[in-house]
Amino acid sequence: MSAPAIAQATPIKDLLLKEDKLFEETGHLFGLEDLARKAEDPGSYEAIWHILLNICNTAWAVGCKVSSSAIAVEGGDALWGLHLPTGEAIATSRGITAHPGLLSLFIRSLIENDYEAEPGIKAGDIFENNDPHFGGIHPVDFDTAVPIFYDGELVAWASGVSHVMDAGYILPGSIGFMNPDSFADGMPVTMERIGENDKLYPWYAMRVKSRTRVPDFVMGDARGRLAGCLTVRDKVIELIDKYGLDYFKDVAKEYVEDGRRYAVARVKNQAVPGRYRKSNFKDLAMKGKRVIMPQQDIDCMFNLPLQVDIDVDAKVNFSLKGASSWVPFGQNITPPAIISALLNAYSHIVGFDMFNWGAVAAWHLDDPPAGSWANPYPVNYFASSGVAWAPAVMWMSSLYETFGRAYYTRGYIEEVAAGAGTTMTAEFSGINQYGMYTAGLTLEQASNGAPARGMADGENSAWCIYTPNADFGNAEVTELYYPIIYLGREVEPDSGGYGTFRGGLGHTAVWMIKNTPGIEYSCGCAGMRSKVVGNHGMFGAYPAWPDRPSYASGTNVKELIDAKKPLVHRRGDPEKPNMELAIKADLMESNVIAPFVTPQQLHEYDLIMHPISGAQALGDPIERDPAEVQADLERGWTRERIASDIYGVVATSNGKSEWTVDEAATEAKRQEIRDARKARGVPFREWWEAERKRVEAKEGMATAVTDMWRSSMELSPDYGEELKAFWQLPDDFTF
Template sequence: MLDKPASALRIRERLIESERLMEETGCYDGITELHLRNQDPLKFETLHTKLRAYCVSAREMARRISASPGVREVGEMVVAIYTPEGDAIALSNGIMVHVHTMSRFIKWMIRNGYEENPCIRDGDIFANNDAFIGTVQVPDVMDVVPIFHSGKLVGWAGAVCHELEAGGITPGGDVALAQERFTEGLFVCAEKVGENDEIRRDYVIRCERNLRMPIYWVLDEKAKVASCIDMRESVKALIDEIGLDYWMQVSKEFIEEGRRAQLARTRQLTVPGIYRGHTFYGHVTAGKPGYQPLGDPDWLYNMPIEMEITTDGKIIMDFEGTQPWGYHSMNCTPAGMDGGMFVTLTQHMNFEGLVNDGAWMATELKLPHGTWTNPDNEMVATATSWALLLPAYGVFQRLLSRSFIGRGFVEEAFVGQVNSPMIEMGGTSQYGKLFGMAHFECAAAGSGALAIKDGLDTAYVGWNPESDMGNIEIWEQNMPMLYIGRSIVPNSGGAGKYRGGCSFVSTWLVSKTDHLRLVTSEHSSRVFDNGGMCGGYPAPTCQKHRAVRDSNIFELAEKRAPLAHHTGTNPHRSELELRLQGEHVTMEGPYITAPHKTGDVFTHSYNGGGGYGDVLERDPLKTAMDVENGYLTKEAAEGIFGIMLDEDEDGYPVANLEATKRHRAEMRANRLAKAKPVSEWIASERVRVEKADFAPEVKKMYASAIKLSSRFTKEFSDFWNVDAKSIFMPGAKP
């Protein structure tokens, strides 16, 4: 039994031994045979299901304790059970990205001698939100408690909540203006924050004095601790039932089974080989207030991704050629990259629920040192790392989907997750108190299309597979803004045979406050980071923000005159401009400006997903329904999809199939007339490349990638038959 050699070792030695056995045998903890599974498969599966049930039950209980609408309404929480060495055995639903980041946190404490100082005892509570130790970003605060039985450490229980306020330079959790670690907010760096199952008073005081809305953080701490204690007691009761020796063995067999299951599933669903994909992220901040002059005001990130699937089913992701870290809040750490991989696997390949760290062990990430994926400076900011994580792992999903299609599993193909901006806010609440929060209705963007149907409308986000926008009434209780509209954004889903899911726009009236700061984060601009697939179009990039300061909305309401409830579809004049008087503001990119006050009107749009397949193969009848329901405009139906619409006697759109057939024939002929051989296109583009005839941001993007990666430099030079260094870095040594 595995616990016999382990029982004589200290926890750090156990961890080192476990990793050595994995390296030597290729199997988790050296488990080459699943003895307990083979002896009694029914008992084995029953126990695994029980552990999953413990986690799900503990999470649901904790959600009822939480004060945060992010946790209660949107479900921004996950819990898990770990081995003594910190490997996840079972987990709940929710923000599964953090299951493996918690594993990193536990292992970090073990490696740094916490067994000796500050000691690991029964009833202790440890917390962390440092991404370089093990989390994704500052608002992702995790708590873990050790599980002891018969005087031995037999596991850990952990929980994570995404906090709506982190005490950073801007209010909210995803601190958009942070350019260094020192402006991100309250850090809890692998600290012992409680003993004897009780959170320490001095820790609570620190939270109260460093956060704009400490009630969210502190009550979420209590919710997390309650869930951890619940799981701990359930595991102890289970050990009483099955015996300590059996537990120590079976918990590790669960993980090894998870590793083998991931490899087997990859072999079943995919075709071995090397796949390449690409996306970009643009950030526009020139001239906006609040940014320190540390980094470029406008910049473009290049994300080339190479995925290798080996014949044994291992997935290897390589980010060679991407950009260096920067003075912005969108950097990521290896822990965050691991988390992105884990949450993508759990929703795209391991959706039966009995997944654990074994799935992650069947993968490998190659994260070049010094890039945004693996900074060589631990003082960089990571507060909005999802800005780059989401488009990157959207590419991963499209690469996997290519392989699914190659194997014939067309129904498994998914164009993938999307990057979508979110709102952070703070100032004086409608109750006259200091407040700060993130608005999590962003957890219901549009998804990418599938190869067999349209994407989900307003119902998907990459980091939480169970997306939920929350109830309007709850959000209104927590912020000094009232909804005057929430509606679908037409044409926001990428076009294709199957369109991407559409997003929505919210319109608010600022109410009962003289000071409301609004800031948006994870806000890409000018490039299409939510790509399409197999001929499908990418989703449109982020919409511009529109606001009206000192509006006459109260006068209009008193007269019972029509109000503006959305921005409308007129590209030249919005509904706000048509119906409201006041100072009209239109802003591209992140919304960072002077505070708002009562009577101002503000709109914010989220993003849709990319499309799948040729737009000229779109079903005309479905398109007519989309136009009727506001998902698509008539102009887009005709101009993009080639579908001609008439109106029936009631004024509803109906597809004219004969006219559609003729129009599509014309569009196909026009395609052929405009088409040119790839060789000609490359020759014409090569002239631009030789002259570096690009926008300044594009030139900087290539120069930084070439400076950092010799492989990228060689591949770029070979493809275009140029000397990339001399073009983008004149004067640099060869």
């Protein structure tokens, strides 16, 4: 594989430009108006598609196992793909499905930037990028690509991406919410050739060693990505040997165009044309906390608005008009990364077959407002993307709800999903139980509750917005990586909102620090909300609550263990937390506004309670089947006050976890709730008249909120005009 390639008959860049033009002219990728190979032999077409999927999934298994980090080995937070010579993903493995677009754009970028000429592209080369300025999403996700040559011709690419344990950020770990600017964004690999002849250059390992905190894990991930890419390459060459190069080249393109057609058809069959809108907000309250730079001593609120327009041809257009300003934290994302992120939502809620670049070609994203969190570089080229996902995944949650509404109108109720909760991460850094320095992420956040369906509750702890591969890993394995012991990992009652169908419930991990001289707990924001509710509800459901972690330092837990007294295993009552009731501590923080890094290290027998949200609920809670409320009471998944006051269910317990519903009293209670709503509700216009005065006076609004509105209106003047028109505010009004 090490022999240099002969010159391409047609430079790839020329081919790329020609194919872009063909798509523009015909509306079909590569100008493919007919899928000839599919028509001629549909059986082989399907069979080879599945072989390619298997190749990619084999690469995923190989790559994750070769890697040594908890994130890949335990969580599978990675993905491998096969691409056309021009970059478009043909097929991908399981894993983090937001990335095929980025990997495609990375390869395309190599070609657009004339890498064919300098440094050249030949068999055995390894290219990599993690720089958001040139297509990466956030620097902790490393994108790797390996060209596939056959008889000297570049016929495809293999790619891989994985989320490393430590990216060399200004603070330890991989969730760089605290990064003030891109200079804090860790070890860069900017569109580089990092190896030849299937081997990484020596300098690559040297850079990893000097610029990341856990180089063994980071190099393990690099080797894992490479092993997966070589698996794809070698297996694809075997496939070409068997089926012939011409056939492979033809079907590879047909799969991508077929993917585009599938994306269009799915929308046309299941949705309704029109305009969909959903507001969405996310807080980042950092004022008064430990930060890196003085300008970070602020509270921020993100405006994450979504508008989706579906036209007569089922073309889907996305807009972020109204998005608020970039922030001096690592929570800015670039438009290419959002385009790729759309693939993640697509893979969850729209298309499940023939998942590849085709879906990207079927959807369009308007340029997000220049200077916003979604497009920072035109105003601030050094904005950080330490955890670029954070606002984007919350924005993507609106896609779930929006498509859920579209499917509902057509009656495809089994496809309805109400929307996500939040993504709050936990990282540890310090000396571990083996006496070695460690830094890295637990995987708790990778198993939220699933959104409520149109006709059922969501599943508990079985879903994750940023990957279809939801997996929080084994507690026992996590204990091997970090100096912690699980005291609890239980379903958190009522954590999925309140509705006819509730969101799947989240869980709370309770950790005791053990076998370390000291360790930091970073409660990170990869899409959390702590000041505001978890999201909207849908069709009249109440939203899930905010993220509020807890920790205690300088505890009496050792004394309790020695005396064989009860410890804490769950959070308990929100007003009388178990931790406060059962534990004594020098520092007791039972209701913390996230995100944060502990101001001081935690030590032996200190405790952490890290909650993971459920998802969103659907429908008026007083229409929930009382039998479902009863079942939740008996499983400890809802509480008596919520059953009574929110669900309107009158039930009594026999003290043995068995509950009986009084149906007549429940009916009467629910009628009382309806009557009470009608009594306290006011006509909208009456409220509007009073509220517009409060808006104009900025009454009761946090500074972060008025700052957000001001930037949204400045960055998207049309959006500002509509907002002013709705509240009938003066022309010169600003927040």
